Amino acid sequence: xxxxxxxxxxxxxxxxxxxxxxxxxxxxxxxxxxxxxxxxxxxxxxxxxxxxxxxxxxxxxxxxxxxxxxxxxxxxxxxxxxxxxxxxxxxxxxxxxxxxxxxxxxxxxxxxxxxxxxxxxxxxxxxxxxxxxxxxxxxxxxxxxxxxxxxxxxxxxxxxxxxxxxxxxxxxxxxxxxxxxxxxxxxxxxxxxxxxxxxxxxxxxxxxxxxxxxxxxxxxxxxxxxxxxxxxxxxxxxxxxxxxxxxxxxxxxxxxxxxxxxxxxxxxxxxxxxxxxxxxxxxxxxxxxxxxxxxxxxxxxxxxxxxxxxxxxxxxxxxxxxxxxxxxxxxxxxxxxxxxxxxxxxxxxxxxxxxxxxxxxxxxxxxxxxxxxxxxxxxxxxxxxxxxxxxxxxxxxxxxxxxxxxxxxxxxxxxxxxxxxxxxxxxxxxxxxxxxxxxxxxxxxxxxxxxxxxxxxxxxxxxxxxxxxxxxxxxxxxxxxxxxxxxxxxxxxxxxxxxxxxxxxxxxxxxxxxxxxxxxxxxxxxxxxxxxxxxxxxxxxxxxxxxxxxxxxxxxxxxxxxxxxxxxxxxxxxxxxxxxxxxxxxxxxxxxxxxxxxxxxxxxxxxxxxxxxxxxxxxxxxxxxxxxxxxxxxxxxxxxxxxxxxxxxxxxxxxxxxxxxxxxxxxxxxxxxxxxxxxxxxxxxxxxxxxxxxxxxxxxxxxxxxxxxxxxxxxxxxxxxxxxxxxxxxxxxxxxxxxxxxxxxxxxxxxxxxxxxxxxxxxxxxxxxxxxxxxxxxxxxxxxxxxxxxxxxxxxxxxxxxxxxxxxxxxxxxxxxxxxxxxxxxxxxxxxxxxxxxxxxxxxxxxxxxxxxxxxxxxxxxxxxxxxxxxxxxxxxxxxxx
Amino acid sequence: xxxxxxxxxxxxxxxxxxxxxxxxxxxxxxxxxxxxxxxxxxxxxxxxxxxxxxxxxxxxxxxxxxxxxxxxxxxxxxxxxxxxxxxxxxxxxxxxxxxxxxxxxxxxxxxxxx
Numbered sequence: 001x002x003x004x005x006x007x008x009x010x011x012x013x014x015x016x017x018x019x020x021x022x023x024x025x026x027x028x029x030x031x032x033x034x035x036x037x038x039x040x041x042x043x044x045x046x047x048x049x050x051x052x053x054x055x056x057x058x059x060x061x062x063x064x065x066x067x068x069x070x071x072x073x074x075x076x077x078x079x080x081x082x083x084x085x086x087x088x089x090x091x092x093x094x095x096x097x098x099x100x101x102x103x104x105x106x107x108x109x110x111x112x113x114x115x116x117x118x119x120x121x122x123x124x125x126x127x128x129x130x131x132x133x134x135x136x137x138x139x140x141x142x143x144x145x146x147x148x149x150x151x152x153x154x155x156x157x158x159x160x161x162x163x164x165x166x167x168x169x170x171x172x173x174x175x176x177x178x179x180x181x182x183x184x185x186x187x188x189x190x191x192x193x194x195x196x197x198x199x200x201x202x203x204x205x206x207x208x209x210x211x212x213x214x215x216x217x218x219x220x221x222x223x224x225x226x227x228x229x230x231x232x233x234x235x236x237x238x239x240x241x242x243x244x245x246x247x248x249x250x251x252x253x254x255x256x257x258x259x260x261x262x263x264x265x266x267x268x269x270x271x272x273x274x275x276x277x278x279x280x281x282x283x284x285x286x287x288x289x290x291x292x293x294x295x296x297x298x299x300x301x302x303x304x305x306x307x308x309x310x311x312x313x314x315x316x317x318x319x320x321x322x323x324x325x326x327x328x329x330x331x332x333x334x335x336x337x338x339x340x341x342x343x344x345x346x347x348x349x350x351x352x353x354x355x356x357x358x359x360x361x362x363x364x365x366x367x368x369x370x371x372x373x374x375x376x377x378x379x380x381x382x383x384x385x386x387x388x389x390x391x392x393x394x395x396x397x398x399x400x401x402x403x404x405x406x407x408x409x410x411x412x413x414x415x416x417x418x419x420x421x422x423x424x425x426x427x428x429x430x431x432x433x434x435x436x437x438x439x440x441x442x443x444x445x446x447x448x449x450x451x452x453x454x455x456x457x458x459x460x461x462x463x464x465x466x467x468x469x470x471x472x473x474x475x476x477x478x479x480x481x482x483x484x485x486x487x488x489x490x491x492x493x494x495x496x497x498x499x500x501x502x503x504x505x506x507x508x509x510x511x512x513x514x515x516x517x518x519x520x521x522x523x524x525x526x527x528x529x530x531x532x533x534x535x536x537x538x539x540x541x542x543x544x545x546x547x548x549x550x551x552x553x554x555x556x557x558x559x560x561x562x563x564x565x566x567x568x569x570x571x572x573x574x575x576x577x578x579x580x581x582x583x584x585x586x587x588x589x590x591x592x593x594x595x596x597x598x599x600x601x602x603x604x605x606x607x608x609x610x611x612x613x614x615x616x617x618x619x620x621x622x623x624x625x626x627x628x629x630x631x632x633x634x635x636x637x638x639x640x641x642x643x644x645x646x647x648x649x650x651x652x653x654x655x656x657x658x659x660x661x662x663x664x665x666x667x668x669x670x671x672x673x674x675x676x677x678x679x680x681x682x683x684x685x686x687x688x689x690x691x692x693x694x695x696x697x698x699x700x701x702x703x704x705x706x707x708x709x710x711x712x713x714x715x716x717x718x719x720x721x722x723x724x725x726x727x728x729x730x731x732x733x734x735x736x737x738x739x740x741x742x743x744x745x746x747x748x749x750x751x752x753x754x755x756x757x758x759x760x761x762x763x764x765x766x767x768x769x770x771x772x773x774x775x776x777x778x779x780x781x782x783x784x785x786x787x788x789x790x791x792x793x794x795x796x797x798x799x800x801x802x803x804x805x806x807x808x809x810x811x812x813x814x815x816x817x818x819x820x821x822x823x824x825x826x827x828x829x830x831x832x833x834x835x836x837x838x839x840x841x842x843x844x845x846x847x848x849x850x851x852x853x854x855x856x857x858x859x860x861x862x863x864x865x866x867x868x869x870x871x872x873x874x875x876x877x878x879x880x881x882x
Numbered sequence: 883x884x885x886x887x888x889x890x891x892x893x894x895x896x897x898x899x900x901x902x903x904x905x906x907x908x909x910x911x912x913x914x915x916x917x918x919x920x921x922x923x924x925x926x927x928x929x930x931x932x933x934x935x936x937x938x939x940x941x942x943x944x945x946x947x948x949x950x951x952x953x954x955x956x957x958x959x960x961x962x963x964x965x966x967x968x969x970x971x972x973x974x975x976x977x978x979x980x981x982x983x984x985x986x987x988x989x990x991x992x993x994x995x996x
Binding site: 002003005006009010023026027030031033034035037038056057058059062063066067069070071 | 959
């Protein structure tokens with residue numbers, strides 16, 4: 001209590017400084033006077049009396065010091081003094097302060113913003129209880145390390161596995177939802193009954209699915225996503241138990257999911273319902289349309305689980321050799337399934353941001369060193385006046401703290417803006433598959449990371465000059481001409497730092513160059529068809545209204561005819577899956593009259609209408625196109641792509657040969673009537689797979705993609721497409737209208753390449769700037785140190801040209817070292833990041849050469865300015881200056 | 883002169899309080915003189931030690947100070963005991979006497995007849 005009071009008073013003493021000083025002076029004064037008067041009375045001479053009194057006082061200044069120390073808190077008082085001095089110092093050198101803060105803030109911004117994405121995608125646990133025990137389970141076969149499960153396989157896996165507490169499956173789906181104005185196709189999730197329980201999630205309203213609803217002929221029930229409940233059902237709580245019509249069928253709403261529930265693979269699903277066990281795919285063991293999610297039993301590892309499922313799969317392979325040949329199992333953590341795709345790009349970006357921070361730190365370190373070099377004399381004077389080494393250190397630490405904290409605050413602000421801006425750049429339909437980005441922002445992990453970065457900058461800013469101080473004897477600072485040796489030492493250190501900077505800049509520039517080149521190659525990859533002037537739209541008709549093949553064929557014909565009659569449309573066609581989507585939706589085939597070893601021949605399968613190849617501009621190599629009247633009444637026909645022809649009919653005539661399913665069942669036999677030149681079915685960066693194309697009219701569906709070749713800009717036709725279809729058949733829904741070029745540009749592959757190229761490009765540009773500024777700083781400092789030497793040389797008759805050479809040689813040496821080191825580093829870095837490269841090798845000579853030349857030119861420009869200053873040195877003045 | 887003992891750590895505050903109790907409000911010079919006199923000039927009190935101690939007592943609320951005029955009409959700062967200071971004095975004096983008595987018993991010649 002007493003002590004507390006004293007401390008409060010002392011803290012208060014920090015502020016009432018002036019009054020205390022005068023009072024103290026007065027008190028000393030009266031004390032001395034009384035003592036002197038007493039001494040005089042005792043018979044001393046005035047001089048003696050005064051001397052004795054001062055002795056008793058113990059010296060005025062030490063007395064004051066002791067008194068002051070007790071009046072305030074010395075440590076705090078020093079800190080406040082240091083702070084005030086720091087503020088004065090920084091105000092005196094605003095360029096230094098601003099540069100350091102900006103450079104550090106940029107490094108911080110890039111790092112924290114990228115880390116927030118890394119955290120959201122890779123570190124933050126999934127929003128389910130005990131998420132590390134959740135596994136993504138699937139089959140594995142040939143070209144697909146992660147292949148879909150078939151429903152019958154799933155049931156056996158579920159029954160015979162011993163590794164999982166529960167195993168459930170899901171797949172995407174869609175419903176047509178009627179609003180008063182339109183029929184909207186909506187995305188849906190189809191799940192096995194225990195799906196939510198396996199995740200550990202309960203509904204917000206109503207109840208979960210029960211086993212009855214998964215059984216064949218069970219009641220039609222549906223759960224709503226929170227957003228759908230809010231937007232389509234007005235958030236009414238009586239929605240549970242109500243009926244809703246989806247794709248023309250009656251469903252009962254049994255529950256509403258929580259607002260914070262999300263499941264990335266079905267990110268956009270609005271309605272959730274159970275798997276249709278009697279669906280055309282679910283009844284076949286060879287039709288794979290499901291993904292599994294499972295919760296490990298306690299004490300079971302991933303490897304145990306994998307071995308267990310693999311054994312089950314082997315059993316099934318023996319039991320069903322036709323459908324299950326070489327169908328293995330795959331078990332990976334669910335997080336890996338959800339965000340594993342983003343790992344390479346995020347790692348590259350994190351690496352890029354790290355390099356940027358490194359170069360920023362090196363830059364700041366050399367700035368700080370240069371500044372503390374310039375303050376040697378100040379430090380020497382302060383130390384001569386009695387400041388202890390600790391006191392000088394505390395000054396540096398304070399300055400470092402102030403700068404680093406200000407830079408960090410600025411960096412955090414920029415990072416906050418940066419991460420939201422980056423998130424805003426992600427196409428809307430892509431973000432639904434990345435729900436983990438929804439709450440992107442500062443959390444404790446991101447803040448801890450930011451704190452670590454800030455701590456590094458504090459160390460950098462305060463320890464660097466302190467070490468510099470400790471290494472150089474302060475006494476030297478007072479000596480005239482002492483700059484010679486110490487200046488040289490610093491020049492060496494500064495040069496080394498600048499080589500590091502240039503090397504890092506080189507690595508980032510090469511990275512940006514390679515990624516940029518990849519992006520260019522990707523967007524200019526040979527597609528095999530004309531993507532320009534193509535408009536696309538997805539069409540879905542309710543199954544209940546279009547059950548018969550004739551109805552579906554008629555619908556397709558009508559829609560094609562209607563769209564072709566639109567102004568600006570030259571031709572239109574249908575396909576089950578648009579080009580440049582993905583390799584998948586495959587078929588197992590077997591060739592008639594060719595030996596068959598039972599191994600699955602897996603090829604892409606697409607159903608296309610008769611005008612499809614002409615409409616997209618794919619070239620027929622041999623044979624003929626489909627005709628519109630080729631339906632079930634005609635012999636089955638098929639067109640194959642060049643890759644399939646080359647692989648399975650090398651040097652043979654494929655036209656007229658026959659393809660069937662694995663058992664060559666009679667109804668599966670089709671005759672090859674044409675070979676089409678390869679075009680991209682799959683993603684931009686994927687290989688062309690063997691593919692077969694069937695006439696839409698021989699395998700019609702209620703879902704298809706319409707492609708329209710336009711004579712004008714395809715964008716102009718887009719709004720008309722949906723409207724025309726709706727006018728024709730109000731019960732048919734359409735969605736996703738986009739131009740083919742737009743689809744390609746916004747595809748996940750293009751987006752990932754584009755964003756990494758742009759981000760690394762930005763980092764590289766910043767790094768180039770920092771590196772060049774660093775080089776300029778070192779050369780300029782070197783010139784200022786060598787002014788006298790240059791003066792002497794010129795006085796002895798050296799020409800301007802030789803002075804230029806002298807300076808440029810120094811810069812050239814540093815730049816070449818940096819470029820050389822950087823070249824080695826960039827090949828290494830590019831090798832690590834080769835997953836992101838497309839169509840370029842990690843040691844692309846062109847890029848390396850271009851970057852080296854760019855850096856070289858930048859280095860020459862940066863050193864030319866100080867070189868000119870050196871050459872314009874007036875020898876007389878230079879010699880007199882010292 | 884050089885043989886005088888310095889004031890022991892911790893006892894100065896007690897001496898200051900006792901001085902103020904017996905003499906009433908007093909300036910720093912007077913306190914110093916009085917302590918030296920009471921010690922029979924065996925103690926030498928440096929002002930650089932006394933004044934921070936006065937400041938500490940004042941910060942702790944045991945004494946208060948105000949400016950006044952000395953006997954020779956000089957301006958001086960007078961220190962006086964507060965109520966809290968009086969209590970502190972009683973407590974510390976008692977503690978000191980006790981400690982003293984204990985120590986005395988240790989140091990006294992062994993009177994216990996065996």
